[in-house]
Amino acid sequence: MLLKFLGTGTSQGIPVIGSHHPVCLSTNQKDKRLRTSALVTSDSGKKILIDCGPDFRQQMLTNIEEQIDAVLITHEHNDHIIGLDDLRPLIFKNKSSMPIYCNSRVAVEIKDRFPYAFSEQKYPGAPSFDLYEIEKEFKLFEEVEVQPIDIIHSEINILGFKFKDLAYITDASKIDDKEKEKLKNLDFFIINCLRKTEPHHSHFILPQVLALVDELKPKKTYLIHISHHLGFHDEVENELPENVHLAFDGLEIEF
Numbered sequence: 001m002l003l004k005f006l007g008t009g010t011s012q013g014i015p016v017i018g019s020h021h022p023v024c025l026s027t028n029q030k031d032k033r034l035r036t037s038a039l040v041t042s043d044s045g046k047k048i049l050i051d052c053g054p055d056f057r058q059q060m061l062t063n064i065e066e067q068i069d070a071v072l073i074t075h076e077h078n079d080h081i082i083g084l085d086d087l088r089p090l091i092f093k094n095k096s097s098m099p100i101y102c103n104s105r106v107a108v109e110i111k112d113r114f115p116y117a118f119s120e121q122k123y124p125g126a127p128s129f130d131l132y133e134i135e136k137e138f139k140l141f142e143e144v145e146v147q148p149i150d151i152i153h154s155e156i157n158i159l160g161f162k163f164k165d166l167a168y169i170t171d172a173s174k175i176d177d178k179e180k181e182k183l184k185n186l187d188f189f190i191i192n193c194l195r196k197t198e199p200h201h202s203h204f205i206l207p208q209v210l211a212l213v214d215e216l217k218p219k220k221t222y223l224i225h226i227s228h229h230l231g232f233h234d235e236v237e238n239e240l241p242e243n244v245h246l247a248f249d250g251l252e253i254e255f
């Protein structure tokens, strides 16, 4: 299987509009981060999108991707769902409706935010979504095992996803011990890391992530949902322990 990072930035992306912070002004392509999202390709070529934020359209065009077979949503914050309307060309081309997998609270939220995707009398050109509420392990296309991981994001519970020995977790501020059991000795651990030192109420920062890596002992860790306050890609990459890396937009990993 393959995972491609479509975006690795926090909710405002990098550069932030109007920011004169050196990282926002960097000319290094790896310092330009669209909102966090990833595309998983199965062995048979099925394309599974994780989160669909405001940069979804640009991410599909930049990466010359033209197929999405299912969408997994971690949670309902804007930077993770607001691009769902842009699934329209793919829905019209390939199917009558796009399967979207999420927890029950997020399903209610998606219906609230995109009511026209569920109405009986559809406006011509409106998208159509099929919501599937997930709680435990399930199989996509009789091929891809997906294990949801229960993650704490400040005051809400959100989902991470595990495929084989790869776990994808964004927007975490805490992970319970029970869920940590699912995350021990992974080949690939993908985890959010907002910035270096200043604590944040709903996102892990670097010292918390490094402590978690020490505890869970993945073979390789990639950081996502990064703010410009973390620093320049190349500098931070040099300071990180061996086997911990910053992800960047367009990076692919085979697992």
Ligand SMILES: [Zn+2]
Residues within 6 Å of the ligand: 010, 011, 077, 079, 080, 171, 225
């Ligand atoms: Zn987010």
Ligand SMILES: [Zn+2]
Residues within 6 Å of the ligand: 075, 077, 153, 171
């Ligand atoms: Zn969030």
